[in-house]
Amino acid sequence: MKFKVNQKDLYNGLNIVRRAVATSKTLPILTGVHIKAVSNDGLILKATDLELGIEYRIKADIENEGSIVLPANQLLNIVRELPNEKIDFNLNTDKWQAELKCLSSLFKINGYDPDEFPNLPEVNENAEFNFSAVKLKDMIEKVRISTSSDETQPALTGALFVIKPEEVRMVSTNTYRLSYIEADMKTNTDKNVEVILPGSTLQELNSLLEEEGSAEIVIDENYVKFKFNGIVLISRLIEGKFPNYELVIPDEFNSEFHANLSRLHKAVKRASLIARLDANIITLKADNNLLEIDSIEGSSGYAHEEVNIEMNGNEQNINIDAGYLLDVLKVLDDEEVKIEMIGPLNPLVIKSEEDKFIYLIMPVRSQS
Amino acid sequence: MKFKVNQKDLYNGLNIVRRAVATSKTLPILTGVHIKAVSNDGLILKATDLELGIEYRIKADIENEGSIVLPANQLLNIVRELPNEKIDFNLNTDKWQAELKCLSSLFKINGYDPDEFPNLPEVNENAEFNFSAVKLKDMIEKVRISTSSDETQPALTGALFVIKPEEVRMVSTNTYRLSYIEADMKTNTDKNVEVILPGSTLQELNSLLEEEGSAEIVIDENYVKFKFNGIVLISRLIEGKFPNYELVIPDEFNSEFHANLSRLHKAVKRASLIARLDANIITLKADNNLLEIDSIEGSSGYAHEEVNIEMNGNEQNINIDAGYLLDVLKVLDDEEVKIEMIGPLNPLVIKSEEDKFIYLIMPVRSQS
Numbered sequence: 001m002k003f004k005v006n007q008k009d010l011y012n013g014l015n016i017v018r019r020a021v022a023t024s025k026t027l028p029i030l031t032g033v034h035i036k037a038v039s040n041d042g043l044i045l046k047a048t049d050l051e052l053g054i055e056y057r058i059k060a061d062i063e064n065e066g067s068i069v070l071p072a073n074q075l076l077n078i079v080r081e082l083p084n085e086k087i088d089f090n091l092n093t094d095k096w097q098a099e100l101k102c103l104s105s106l107f108k109i110n111g112y113d114p115d116e117f118p119n120l121p122e123v124n125e126n127a128e129f130n131f132s133a134v135k136l137k138d139m140i141e142k143v144r145i146s147t148s149s150d151e152t153q154p155a156l157t158g159a160l161f162v163i164k165p166e167e168v169r170m171v172s173t174n175t176y177r178l179s180y181i182e183a184d185m186k187t188n189t190d191k192n193v194e195v196i197l198p199g200s201t202l203q204e205l206n207s208l209l210e211e212e213g214s215a216e217i218v219i220d221e222n223y224v225k226f227k228f229n230g231i232v233l234i235s236r237l238i239e240g241k242f243p244n245y246e247l248v249i250p251d252e253f254n255s256e257f258h259a260n261l262s263r264l265h266k267a268v269k270r271a272s273l274i275a276r277l278d279a280n281i282i283t284l285k286a287d288n289n290l291l292e293i294d295s296i297e298g299s300s301g302y303a304h305e306e307v308n309i310e311m312n313g314n315e316q317n318i319n320i321d322a323g324y325l326l327d328v329l330k331v332l333d334d335e336e337v338k339i340e341m342i343g344p345l346n347p348l349v350i351k352s353e354e355d356k357f358i359y360l361i362m363p364v365r366s367q368s
Numbered sequence: 369m370k371f372k373v374n375q376k377d378l379y380n381g382l383n384i385v386r387r388a389v390a391t392s393k394t395l396p397i398l399t400g401v402h403i404k405a406v407s408n409d410g411l412i413l414k415a416t417d418l419e420l421g422i423e424y425r426i427k428a429d430i431e432n433e434g435s436i437v438l439p440a441n442q443l444l445n446i447v448r449e450l451p452n453e454k455i456d457f458n459l460n461t462d463k464w465q466a467e468l469k470c471l472s473s474l475f476k477i478n479g480y481d482p483d484e485f486p487n488l489p490e491v492n493e494n495a496e497f498n499f500s501a502v503k504l505k506d507m508i509e510k511v512r513i514s515t516s517s518d519e520t521q522p523a524l525t526g527a528l529f530v531i532k533p534e535e536v537r538m539v540s541t542n543t544y545r546l547s548y549i550e551a552d553m554k555t556n557t558d559k560n561v562e563v564i565l566p567g568s569t570l571q572e573l574n575s576l577l578e579e580e581g582s583a584e585i586v587i588d589e590n591y592v593k594f595k596f597n598g599i600v601l602i603s604r605l606i607e608g609k610f611p612n613y614e615l616v617i618p619d620e621f622n623s624e625f626h627a628n629l630s631r632l633h634k635a636v637k638r639a640s641l642i643a644r645l646d647a648n649i650i651t652l653k654a655d656n657n658l659l660e661i662d663s664i665e666g667s668s669g670y671a672h673e674e675v676n677i678e679m680n681g682n683e684q685n686i687n688i689d690a691g692y693l694l695d696v697l698k699v700l701d702d703e704e705v706k707i708e709m710i711g712p713l714n715p716l717v718i719k720s721e722e723d724k725f726i727y728l729i730m731p732v733r734s735q736s
Contacts, residue, residue, distance in 0.1 A: 074641070074642075074645070074668065074669075077641050078638065078641050078642075081634065081637055081641065082638070083634075097669070104635070104673060104674040104675070105635070105671075105673050106671070106672040106673075107638075107669060107670070107672075108665075108669045108670040108671075109642075109669040110667065110668055110669050266449065267472070267473070269449055270446065270449045270450070270473055270475075273442070273445050273446050273449065274442075274446075274475065274477075277442070297476075299478065300439070300442065300477070300478055301442075301465070301475060301476045301477040302475070302476040303473075303474070303475050303476075304473070304474040304475075305472060305474075306472040306473075307472070
């Protein structure tokens with residue numbers, strides 16, 4: 001294997017595939033990136049931790065074809081520090097050692113036999129459709145916050161992805177809060193497909209998706225494949241049963257109010273500075289076009305905030321986890337936020353985008 | 369105690385004194401900031417961990433005088449999130465609770481009895497002089513890198529500060545490398561004063577000193593006081609004997625070369641990416657106007673770099689710790705760097721600022 005590649009192209013490509021590199025050293029070869037030089041086609045970079053796999057192509061002048069697996073972090077660190085010039089790559093297959101030359105720098109990096117690197121799984125078509133990248137990113141951002149970190153309930157550590165003939169949905173919950181978001185779109189499916197995307201996959205997708213273009217999505221029983229911007233990302237799906245979210249979302253309310261998003265966000269953030277020193281519980285009291293936010297008076301002190309609102313319905317009073325409210329206020333991008341309440345023992349509901357996004361926070365029983 | 373203070377002024381002041389706040393909770397009151405309201409004089413903020421103390425004054429409208437100690441991090445976090453408006457401060461001395469009001473926010477913060485807060489030590493004049501802030505910052509930056517982290521030799525964890533009638537010096541060493549820097553200046557002393565400044569004090573001074581103005585320095589047997597930009601910083605001195613640095617600095621050499629600082633820095637940084645995976649040892653070979661930098665060929669690979677130099681004297685070959693070379697290349701700001709060498713068993717010497725700054729790196733014995 002022998003080729004020339006631009007420092008910038010290689011750095012960019014490594015930066016993309018490194019997101020699938022294994023962080024555990026149980027299988028050392030998985031901490032590497034698989035590099036394949038193909039004549040007239042450039043380099044194919046590939047990484048996988050067996051849960052997530054990413055493949056990305058970059059252009060290069062290939063003199064001799066071949067493959068190698070090189071330690072990903074080490075290669076990335078070296079390429080980052082090289083000048084933006086051509087890098088000469090040369091492979092010694094006897095000891096799987098790559099030689100990189102760039103101006104007055106020379107590196108020899110010990111790697112692994114590429115035949116021992118696992119193939120990324122094939123994903124058979126069960127559902128296949130195209131989706132706007134910006135919409136996908138937005139949905140992911142809004143469900144990502146509600147996934148659970150409790151590994152004993154694997155289904156809750158991911159997000160349910162529902163594909164219907166004319167609609168897609170994502171749902172996540174840790175049982176104390178829930179994110180639900182839907183988008184109208186014609187998919188190529190004639191049946192309902194429901195799968196669970198791992199939380200870590202949502203995170204990598206959120207980082208890699210850009211604000212433009214579209215993503216091609218292919219789903220089968222065990223895997224999902226996303227193709228966008230030249231990136232192929234394949235993720236294992238989570239097995240298990242996702243709870244019946246439709247039963248949880250209230251369809252009526254007693255009171256609703258609108259508040260300025262930025263003012264509400266700042267007020268909750270400040271109240272949480274005191275509340276988080278105890279259990280991060282705050283009391284919301286909405287009445288008479290005024291929202292009062294109180295921390296419980298604890299050993300470290302007390303916080304009280306007031307925000308003007310436009311309100312319809314009865315006076316309301318509810319205790320919630322300030323962190324759950326902050327998480328959603330951070331990802332909303334409207335100027336106003338709409339909040340619906342039923343009573344102190346029912347979830348508080350935040351809606352946006354003409355109710356296509358619904359966020360539930362379960363109340364905390366009063367501690368007094 | 370009752371006063372009004374601008375959010376920005378208070379935030380700025382807390383940000384300065386927080387550097388002396390105790391991080392350990394052994395004495396909880398030391399995790400607080402002492403606030404004293406003095407009519408016609410504003411607020412005096414004060415913090416100390418008993419090693420380092422900082423005092424800073426800010427303007428405020430004082431209605432009633434008084435004092436309180438409030439938890440520093442909590443107060444800083446709250447003030448950071450408040451809008452840039454007047455904050456109304458009100459003290460309940462019965463339970464040492466402060467009430468802060470700012471627009472529609474209200475906070476009650478539980479604090480401590482200010483009479484239990486230690487006074488900052490008085491520093492009696494032993495040597496007292498003024499010093500350019502930018503020069504002091506530069507000296508600190510260059511000796512800070514060579515202090516030791518080995519607490520069993522306390523004298524080496526700080527920097528020797530030498531005040532002579534017409535010169536000041538700072539010296540630090542961890543026995544494997546040494547920083548020496550001197551500056552010409554008329555001090556008000558007629559004798560030589562030598563004290564050891566703690567490494568942590570150097571770090572805080574480096575952060576607080578700005579590029580302009582001058583610093584007033586007062587030194588006695590046990591403490592040093594720096595006054596600059598309205599900040600009073602008092603630090604305990606390290607007791608102990610500093611090694612005889614003058615014996616270590618060579619006054620002759622066999623070879624010297626000049627290299628472009630930025631090119632040398634980048635080359636050493638790249639070579640270190642491989643070298644640091646083993647013991648971070650690199651070999652420098654200077655000959656024939658070329659400097660070759662090699663990592664030792666280890667299990668992970670090998671790096672070779674070349675840098676053009678202007679050289680006088682014999683060929684040289686030396687093994688050193690790449691990290692020690694990188695540390696000094698980071699703090700130099702000349703375009704060129706001058707390096708002197710005697711032989712493979714003698715220190716490598718880097719000089720700048722017309723030899724007022726001298727940096728020694730001890731060689732590592734060849735491992736082959």
